[in-house]
Amino acid sequence: MGPIAVFDSGVGGLSVLRELVAQMPSEHFLYFGDSANAPYGTRPTAEIRSLTLAHAERLFDRGAKALVVACNTATSAAIGALRARWPERVIIGIEPALKLAVSRHPGGCIGVLATEATLREEKFAALLQRCAENCHILKCPCPELVEFVERGELDSPALTAYLARQLGPYAGRVDAAVLGCTHFPFARRAIRAALGGAAALYDGSDGTARETLRQLVRRGWIRGGSRGIVTLENSRPSELPLSRRLLALPRED
Ligand code: DGL
16 A cells, blocks of 8 residues: 655645654654645645645555645645545645634634745634634744745744844733644744743644554554655755655654
């Protein structure tokens, strides 16, 4: 049986891949990052959808047994189209871990950090409506953060200054922040510092990995035995050393 394909606009989905590998060490994974076209989050929805469909097609043609869309932006723009096109396939998306944050901080104030595209899509509006009853939820777009991570800048002075500008207004006001873009967990430490140090941070990688495992178990498609092989590919091959570095970072730092 083929590998589990994992797709993102760039290197961000590696934060999901490391969780998938931790939960399913015997699986083979084929990761594809589209850094040549990143960021997706500032593109029109139709463009994000057509890029995602084209990459999914290539990954299925290569025999992937499942596809994990490890990108909140591509999930918001394209998950419906992907499932309509390949109704028999296992296709898992990711969404901001807002339900988890709300369940842990009832009555609290929660910031959602995500790309512009994720925050404007209907999928997020529906999620917000389901979660907003009990909490005060603030949208915190961080349009340039994806590019910092794509450059491998996880703790530079420029990143600190950028986050101070973007998140300074929320510092001390939010009980929790949802990292609603798969690039953001790599800047977790800098984000926590910009929010004043006390906010709890949540991301969707654990939930996405668990859902993938559940779906594969249900179909009897789990690979047992020896450790699986992880293959990293990128539409900009010069990103591969950074990809390997990010994948090796500890999950909680
Ligand atoms: N990693 C993607 C996400 O989870 C976003 C990246 C982008 O804007 O390219 O939303």
